[in-house]
Amino acid sequence: MDTTRQKARRHTLVVLVEDHPGVLNRVVSLLRRRSFNIDTITVGASEQPGVSRMTLVVQGDDQDVEQAGKQLYKLMEVLKVTDVTDTNAISHELVLVKVATKPQNRQEVMLAGQIYDARFVDATPSSLIMEVTGSQERIDSFLNMVKPYGIRELVRTGPIAMSRGGSSVQIREGRIERVNGVPAAAD
Amino acid sequence: MAIAEPREVLTSRTKRSERGPLRTVAELQGVRMTGAQITCAALEAEGADLVFGYPGGAVIPLYDAMPSTNLHHVLVRFEQWAALAADGYARATGKVGVCIATSGPGATNLVTGLANSQLDSIPVVAITGQVSQAMIGLDAFQETDITGITLPITKHNYLVQSAEEIAPTIREAFYLARSGRPGPVLVDIPKNVFQESAKFHMPGEINRRGYQPSLMPNTRQVRLAAELINAAKKPLIMAGHGIMISGAEPLFERFVERTGIPVIFTLLGQGSFPESHRLSLGLMGMHGHREVNMALRECDLLVNIGARFDDRATGKVSTFAPNARIVHVDIDPAEIGKNVRTDVPVVGDAREALKLMLGEVEHREHNEWMAWIESQRDTALLTALEDRPDWPEPYTIIKEISRVTEGEAIYCTDVGQHQMWAAQHLGIDHPNRWLTSGGLGTMGYGLPAAIGAKMGRPDLEVWTIIGDGGFQMSSNELATCVQEQLDINIAIINNGYLGMVRQWQDLFHQKNYSEVQILGPDFVKLAEAYGATGIRVTRDDEIVSAIERARSIAGPVLIEFVVEPEANVWPIVPPGAGNSDMMHNRGEE
Numbered sequence: 001m002d003t004t005r006q007k008a009r010r011h012t013l014v015v016l017v018e019d020h021p022g023v024l025n026r027v028v029s030l031l032r033r034r035s036f037n038i039d040t041i042t043v044g045a046s047e048q049p050g051v052s053r054m055t056l057v058v059q060g061d062d063q064d065v066e067q068a069g070k071q072l073y074k075l076m077e078v079l080k081v082t083d084v085t086d087t088n089a090i091s092h093e094l095v096l097v098k099v100a101t102k103p104q105n106r107q108e109v110m111l112a113g114q115i116y117d118a119r120f121v122d123a124t125p126s127s128l129i130m131e132v133t134g135s136q137e138r139i140d141s142f143l144n145m146v147k148p149y150g151i152r153e154l155v156r157t158g159p160i161a162m163s164r165g166g167s168s169v170q171i172r173e174g175r176i177e178r179v180n181g182v183p184a185a186a187d
Numbered sequence: 188m189a190i191a192e193p194r195e196v197l198t199s200r201t202k203r204s205e206r207g208p209l210r211t212v213a214e215l216q217g218v219r220m221t222g223a224q225i226t227c228a229a230l231e232a233e234g235a236d237l238v239f240g241y242p243g244g245a246v247i248p249l250y251d252a253m254p255s256t257n258l259h260h261v262l263v264r265f266e267q268w269a270a271l272a273a274d275g276y277a278r279a280t281g282k283v284g285v286c287i288a289t290s291g292p293g294a295t296n297l298v299t300g301l302a303n304s305q306l307d308s309i310p311v312v313a314i315t316g317q318v319s320q321a322m323i324g325l326d327a328f329q330e331t332d333i334t335g336i337t338l339p340i341t342k343h344n345y346l347v348q349s350a351e352e353i354a355p356t357i358r359e360a361f362y363l364a365r366s367g368r369p370g371p372v373l374v375d376i377p378k379n380v381f382q383e384s385a386k387f388h389m390p391g392e393i394n395r396r397g398y399q400p401s402l403m404p405n406t407r408q409v410r411l412a413a414e415l416i417n418a419a420k421k422p423l424i425m426a427g428h429g430i431m432i433s434g435a436e437p438l439f440e441r442f443v444e445r446t447g448i449p450v451i452f453t454l455l456g457q458g459s460f461p462e463s464h465r466l467s468l469g470l471m472g473m474h475g476h477r478e479v480n481m482a483l484r485e486c487d488l489l490v491n492i493g494a495r496f497d498d499r500a501t502g503k504v505s506t507f508a509p510n511a512r513i514v515h516v517d518i519d520p521a522e523i524g525k526n527v528r529t530d531v532p533v534v535g536d537a538r539e540a541l542k543l544m545l546g547e548v549e550h551r552e553h554n555e556w557m558a559w560i561e562s563q564r565d566t567a568l569l570t571a572l573e574d575r576p577d578w579p580e581p582y583t584i585i586k587e588i589s590r591v592t593e594g595e596a597i598y599c600t601d602v603g604q605h606q607m608w609a610a611q612h613l614g615i616d617h618p619n620r621w622l623t624s625g626g627l628g629t630m631g632y633g634l635p636a637a638i639g640a641k642m643g644r645p646d647l648e649v650w651t652i653i654g655d656g657g658f659q660m661s662s663n664e665l666a667t668c669v670q671e672q673l674d675i676n677i678a679i680i681n682n683g684y685l686g687m688v689r690q691w692q693d694l695f696h697q698k699n700y701s702e703v704q705i706l707g708p709d710f711v712k713l714a715e716a717y718g719a720t721g722i723r724v725t726r727d728d729e730i731v732s733a734i735e736r737a738r739s740i741a742g743p744v745l746i747e748f749v750v751e752p753e754a755n756v757w758p759i760v761p762p763g764a765g766n767s768d769m770m771h772n773r774g775e776e
Contacts, residue, residue, distance in 0.1 A: 017397075018396075018397055022334070025335070025338070026338060029338050029339060030339070033339045063524070066524075067521065067524070067525060070520050070521035070523075071521050073520070073521070074342075074519075074521060075343075075397070076343050076363070076395055076397050076398050077397055078397055079396060079397050171396055176396060
């Protein structure tokens with residue numbers, strides 16, 4: 001293989017797809033077939049009717065990820081693939097964590113949460129459920145902070161990403177383009 | 188003992204004379220019919236006069252509708268051969284091939300054929316029956332998730348949910364199959380959808396926002412490519428299948444003659460340019476000619492037009508064309524830089540790219556370079572092969588088939604040694620007359636491909652060259668050949684071995700011949716049992732007369748050439764080696 005390869009690292013891809021049944025399966029199956037490791041994947045609605053938005057975090061060097069993007073474009077349902085890794089994009093995820101508490105350390109745990117702007121979404125005499133959002137790194141350090149108290153349950157959404165600034169990717173009359181400013185409201 | 192007369196069943200000729208012309212969208216639009224009738228009508232509207240298939244439970248409604256349509260259905264003996272006959276038909280005609288199978292095993296039997304078409308970019312539409320919608324997901328009788336199964340081996344696939352959707356889906360399937368980089372598309376239709384009724388409605392143009400093939404190359408890239416071409420001292424053109432897919436052969440010939448650059452071929456690129464042309468060098472890669480692979484090492488520029496740098500063509504990538512700048516013309520952006528580093532990518536249709544490049548390239552002659560390449564030719568190899576009169580020499584058989592048919596036939600192959608001998612020595616001069624399974628290497632391809640080719644091009648003579656192993660995979664299709672009364676000449680190169688595997692065991696596994704000796708039937712009797720003609724050739728001097736006799740007999744003719752059991756294909760690039768590290772019959776270089 002090519003000897004000029006860089007090191008593998010985490011890439012964040014934003015993928016706009018047609019909101020059709022089985023699309024997630026097609027995307028995931030393609031990445032599996034081309035030997036890509038998916039760290040996280042999130043799917044949901046976008047601002048455009050009929051278009052779903054995925055945020056994928058994959059491991060690979062830049063060439064591998066570029067190849068993955070090109071392969072994704074071969075799927076009929078894939079409208080736009082953007083690698084936002086090196087761009088000025090916001091990438092946030094949400095974590096729910098259930099931490100064991102004792103009367104003597106409950107205040108400490110809550111203080112740890114407050115440092116990370118946690119919402120306290122559930123409480124029992126022996127546990128707290130906290131919700132924290134932010135970058136993967138921020139959530140990692142929050143979890144390190146509460147880990148010593150005993151994590152009973154943990155769920156992370158994986159990041160969702162969005163480019164900063166006023167521009168956005170729009171589909172107009174069947175063409176996919178990046179536009180600046182806010183698109184005119186649909187009639 | 189009387190042999191059953193095949194004429195009691197509907198044959199190709201009777202079917203053709205009874206069928207009317209295909210119905211058009213105009214006469215079908217708005218007519219209420221069943222889903223099954225819509226399916227047939229949509230196929231007709233797409234110009235699919237021939238379909239290859241096999242009936243079964245979930246498609247009984249479809250077969251019920253078929254006799255009153257103008258489709259000519261070819262009944263194969265195994266669904267895999269329907270998919271591969273559709274593949275052969277598509278290659279020979281340039282049209283979309285169609286195959287039909289029932290749900291479950293019928294559909295899964297198509298899989299190998301679809302994968303074959305996917306890897307070789309062949310436009311095929313597969314129609315499969317599915318269990319009724321109410322039964323999907325319940326592990327019903329003959330239920331398989333065929334859209335799930337074929338996801339990675341089709342360009343796209345559909346599970347149709349209503350009769351209204353059938354015609355638009357079939358239109359889109361044909362469009363996707365043949366446009367851009369072609370490929371197989373599967374349309375799965377539940378049995379109850381075949382039975383529903385709806386108005387036939389076929390949309391006009393297909394426009395999918397997620398599917399916009401890149402046809403027009405970037406002019407700046409074209410100019411950069413042309414600059415490299417004009418400056419090169421030792422250039423080579425690597426001609427791929429894409430040239431023929433885009434119908435760019437005439438432009439390509441002008442381009443080659445103008446630039447004076449010698450042409451080497453990938454396995455599927457053969458036919459894109461006359462091999463008898465003075466600038467034609469022949470096959471590259473694992474079994475490429477010595478001078479071709481040496482030229483690859485030496486060249487300072489490689490212009491790949493419409494090929495995907497397959498590993499059998501490149502050998503070890505790190506030593507591939509080590510001294511060359513690389514221009515890569517491909518319609519599929521994902522092929523750029525996938526296997527081989529590229530200096531100038533030209534993403535677009537080969538025809539558009541050649542049109543633009545023709546405006547930029549200057550007239551050149553490369554006589555010195557050509558002379559150097561010629562000096563690398565291995566003349567000893569051919570002399571050695573010609574000097575063995577005791578067996579019908581595979582190399583001679585191939586050469587004689589080509590000579591007697593004046594290079595004008597469609598030549599199909601199976602997969603293995605005979606395929607490589609044929610690729611090296613047939614000398615293909617015409618596009619779309621060299622039908623071989625390249626990417627997938629599907630044994631059994633040879634006979635169904637020939638059926639598809641002959642059905643699609645009854646005006647052309649069809650030969651298929653097959654090993655004794657591959658033939659035993661699809662020999663049941665002899666029945667189809669007889670039923671359709673097809674003039675197909677089958678040349679079996681019988682060495683009693685799975686020859687290519689044996690050759691690898693010989694060269695790379697210390698002659699440990701593991702499970703490669705393969706017993707065959709009496710091929711002549713087998714042919715006769717099916718109602719075909721069989722001829723056996725055991726001596727060199729019988730080759731030509733057998734070929735001539737086969738040509739003079741109507742209907743399928745099988746010639747069994749009994750060849751030397753341990754003949755090898757030379758040269759060979761050992762697996763993992765660079766292309767210039769070839770092994771020859773007299774040992775390594």
